[in-house]
Amino acid sequence: MEDLLFDLQLVALGITNGAFYALLSLGLAVIFGMLNVINFAHGAQFMMGAFVAWMLLNWLGIGYWPSLILSPLIVGLIGVVMERLLIRPLYKLDHLYGLLLTFGCALVIEGLFRNYFGASGLRYSPPPGFDALDLEYGDFFMPGYRVWVLLAGTAICVATWLVIEKTKIGAYLRAAVERPQLVQAFGINVPLMMTLTYAAGVALAALAGVLAAPVYSVHPGMGANFIITVFAVVVIGGMGSILGSIVTGFLLGFVQGVTDVVYSEASQTVVFVIMAIVLLTRPAGLFGRA
Amino acid sequence: MSLDRRTLLAGAAAWGALPWRSARAQAANTIRIGVLNDQSGLYRDLSGPGSTQAVRLAVQESGITQRGINVEVIEADHQNRPDVGSTVARQWIDQQGVDVIVDVPTSSVALAVNNVVKEKNKVFINSGAATSDLTGAQCSPNTVHWTYDTYMLGKGTGGAMVRAGGNTWFFITADYAFGHALERDTTAFITAAGGRVLGSVRTPFPGTTDFSSFLQQAQRSRARVIGLANAGGDTINSIKQAAEFRITRGGTKLAGLLVFVTDVHALGLEVAQGLVLTETFYWDLNDKTRAFTNRLGAMPGNVKPSMVQAGCYAGVLHYLKAVADMGVQAAKASGAEAVNRMKAMPTSDDAFGEGTIRPDGRKLHPAYLFEVKAPSESRAPWDYYKLVATIPANEAFRPITEGQCSLVRS
Numbered sequence: 192m193e194d195l196l197f198d199l200q201l202v203a204l205g206i207t208n209g210a211f212y213a214l215l216s217l218g219l220a221v222i223f224g225m226l227n228v229i230n231f232a233h234g235a236q237f238m239m240g241a242f243v244a245w246m247l248l249n250w251l252g253i254g255y256w257p258s259l260i261l262s263p264l265i266v267g268l269i270g271v272v273m274e275r276l277l278i279r280p281l282y283k284l285d286h287l288y289g290l291l292l293t294f295g296c297a298l299v300i301e302g303l304f305r306n307y308f309g310a311s312g313l314r315y316s317p318p319p320g321f322d323a324l325d326l327e328y329g330d331f332f333m334p335g336y337r338v339w340v341l342l343a344g345t346a347i348c349v350a351t352w353l354v355i356e357k358t359k360i361g362a363y364l365r366a367a368v369e370r371p372q373l374v375q376a377f378g379i380n381v382p383l384m385m386t387l388t389y390a391a392g393v394a395l396a397a398l399a400g401v402l403a404a405p406v407y408s409v410h411p412g413m414g415a416n417f418i419i420t421v422f423a424v425v426v427i428g429g430m431g432s433i434l435g436s437i438v439t440g441f442l443l444g445f446v447q448g449v450t451d452v453v454y455s456e457a458s459q460t461v462v463f464v465i466m467a468i469v470l471l472t473r474p475a476g477l478f479g480r481a
Numbered sequence: 482m483s484l485d486r487r488t489l490l491a492g493a494a495a496w497g498a499l500p501w502r503s504a505r506a507q508a509a510n511t512i513r514i515g516v517l518n519d520q521s522g523l524y525r526d527l528s529g530p531g532s533t534q535a536v537r538l539a540v541q542e543s544g545i546t547q548r549g550i551n552v553e554v555i556e557a558d559h560q561n562r563p564d565v566g567s568t569v570a571r572q573w574i575d576q577q578g579v580d581v582i583v584d585v586p587t588s589s590v591a592l593a594v595n596n597v598v599k600e601k602n603k604v605f606i607n608s609g610a611a612t613s614d615l616t617g618a619q620c621s622p623n624t625v626h627w628t629y630d631t632y633m634l635g636k637g638t639g640g641a642m643v644r645a646g647g648n649t650w651f652f653i654t655a656d657y658a659f660g661h662a663l664e665r666d667t668t669a670f671i672t673a674a675g676g677r678v679l680g681s682v683r684t685p686f687p688g689t690t691d692f693s694s695f696l697q698q699a700q701r702s703r704a705r706v707i708g709l710a711n712a713g714g715d716t717i718n719s720i721k722q723a724a725e726f727r728i729t730r731g732g733t734k735l736a737g738l739l740v741f742v743t744d745v746h747a748l749g750l751e752v753a754q755g756l757v758l759t760e761t762f763y764w765d766l767n768d769k770t771r772a773f774t775n776r777l778g779a780m781p782g783n784v785k786p787s788m789v790q791a792g793c794y795a796g797v798l799h800y801l802k803a804v805a806d807m808g809v810q811a812a813k814a815s816g817a818e819a820v821n822r823m824k825a826m827p828t829s830d831d832a833f834g835e836g837t838i839r840p841d842g843r844k845l846h847p848a849y850l851f852e853v854k855a856p857s858e859s860r861a862p863w864d865y866y867k868l869v870a871t872i873p874a875n876e877a878f879r880p881i882t883e884g885q886c887s888l889v890r891s
Contacts, residue, residue: 194701197697197698197701200697201694201697201698204691204693204694204697205694208691302521305521305525308782309525309526309743309781309782309784310521310522310523310524310525310526310529310714311523311525311526311527311713311714311717311743311744311746311747312714312717312747313747314747314748314749330700330701332726332727334725334726334727336725337725406691406722406725407690407691407718407721408714408717408718408721408747410714412521412522412523412714413690416688416689416690417690419688448694451694451695451697451698455682455683455694455695455698456656456682456683456685458694459685459688459689
């Protein structure tokens with residue numbers, strides 16, 4: 192019984208990590224699905240989200256809850272600038288150019304933050320009150336804040352999926368991907384929509400960053416640690432598939448949790464083993480269209 | 482004045498010859514110091530550009546340039562990767578004429594650089610790496626291991642925890658040379674003191690951010706002490722997440738086997754208070770360390786110097802004394818001879834006080850057991866430690882006969 196509770200806890204922890212994977216891969220999938228850009232700056236934008244929350248708190252005294260809105264807005268605005276100045280000219284070129292450019296951007300952004308803030312990381316404490324959500328039963332213990340991350344992450348994923356699949360805006364977006372000229376002919380400003388889509392993807396990364404700030408220390412490399420796993424999630428789910436990235440994110444968190452129980456040394460590797468198997472058997476990914 | 486062909490030719494020849502000769506003379510009279518460490522990853526704050534700043538201070542204070550000897554300091558990032566580290570070391574020595582490589586945290590990289598420097602007969606002053614193998618099985622006539630090592634950490638922190646009743650242990654170990662050495666050396670002290678190690682888990686390095694599942698496994702073992710055989714950002718995340726999951730609520734204690742002052746700063750006293758740790762330098766230890774810290778000035782990232790950065794200062798200061806003593810030509814000709822001269826001279830500096838270097842390359846100085854202050858006890862920024870015990874120099878490090886260093890047997 193005791194052992195079972197411990198195992199359950201490891202799996203539950205894995206699923207909370209899955210919430211981060213899902214949030215990050217969701218943003219990537221939105222950007223890739225709508226813009227055809229492989230956004231390697233996603234990890235850096237996640238990191239900026241956490242840093243902006245820290246700056247808001249320590250420089251302006253703005254707390255956690257307003258930061259959940261403000262930080263994605265601010266980082267999303269930076270995304271608008273990036274899209275207009277750098278990424279737009281690359282839409283017509285091969286994927287590789289966008290990948291290289293955004294990867295370069297990520298290195299520059301991380302370098303700037305490292306120079307200014309150092310590498311050890313900054314403290315960001317969650318506001319008090321999350322204790323009420325603590326789940327405790329014998330040896331099973333899940334901190335309230337992680338429970339909140341799981342709930343919030345799931346809600347955001349579902350909301351994003353609904354917007355894209357079930358609303359008029361989502362329909363315009365999907366149409367603009369398939370036939371941009373035709374959609375433009377109907378009087379819809381496609382370039383503006385592209386910019387806003389990129390900004391929305393970036394804002395999702397920043398939101399995940401704010402959620403992550405109290406869990407991990409806020410440091411310049413925090414996104415780089417995540418981004419490789421998250422790319423594996425996107426590939427497994429099927430490049431550009433919104434539902435695929437969400438489901439795969441949680442699924443891989445779960446698998447990592449199980450691996451932690453069985454053989455913890457392999458918990459980082461297991462993701463890539465799954466990726467290799469999926470690529471061999473279903474090259475388009477679990478949810479992708481071939 | 483008329484300008485004929487002959488004077489023009491003579492002038493051109495002289496013009497061509499002069500800078501060439503002086504450049505050669507200058508190169509023969511120049512000591513090149515390469516600071517090789519982590520400039521971009523989790524060990525940046527405790528070594529990184531701060532180490533270079535400390536080396537520059539040592540050059541300035543050695544007074545060696547007043548004797549007509551030039552010193553150049555260059556730096557590079559090894560990204561915590563042994564392949565990158567040994568490639569840079571080779572390039573520096575082969576193409577840029579580097580005479581001495583300093584710092585090199587990350588034990589796996591340090592062991593790789595150790596081999597390169599030995600092969601090329603240059604000098605390696607290691608401050609940042611922990612593995613005691615540098616003065617043990619893999620010792621080299623070209624290497625001085627200055628600041629600390631895994632034996633010292635295991636004896637200091639591990640010994641103190643066992644004495645305080647922590648007789649069962651579980652290790653969370655960074656999965657590379659450093660973590661393995663630290664676990665091995667600490668285990669020896671635990672078992673010698675009658676304690677038991679119940680298990681361990683190896684965490685991927687670098688790149689692990691979530692330690693909570695590893696902490697859960699440690700808790701499951703019911704060990705009284707969870708030994709963190711990791712460093713820098715890994716230690717920060719482990720301790721932070723242990724607090725989040727209230728790992729210590731059942732009386733389990735955390736032993737941060739390698740904790741730097743920059744880690745304590747990042748954690749904050751609220752989380753770090755009560756941690757017991759071993760260091761060989763603390764900026765606020767005595768008047769001399771405070772004076773050294775003042776002379777160092779503002780550090781990158783506004784941190785106080787770590788023991789690694791202090792070790793870079795002291796090591797280079799001592800090396801330059803040896804160079805002044807034996808002459809630049811002799812020091813450049815043979816790294817092993819320069820290290821021999823360093824071993825023959827007693828060391829003295831503001832950071833570590835008086836000391837010596839053993840034949841196996843181990844620098845000897847006292848180690849200090851500190852406890853991290855509670856927020857209410859801290860009176861100023863960076864006032865973090867209180868001294869619990871001083872371990873004398875002759876007891877702090879592994880006895881020379883036990884290291885299996887070939888230099889000792891011969």
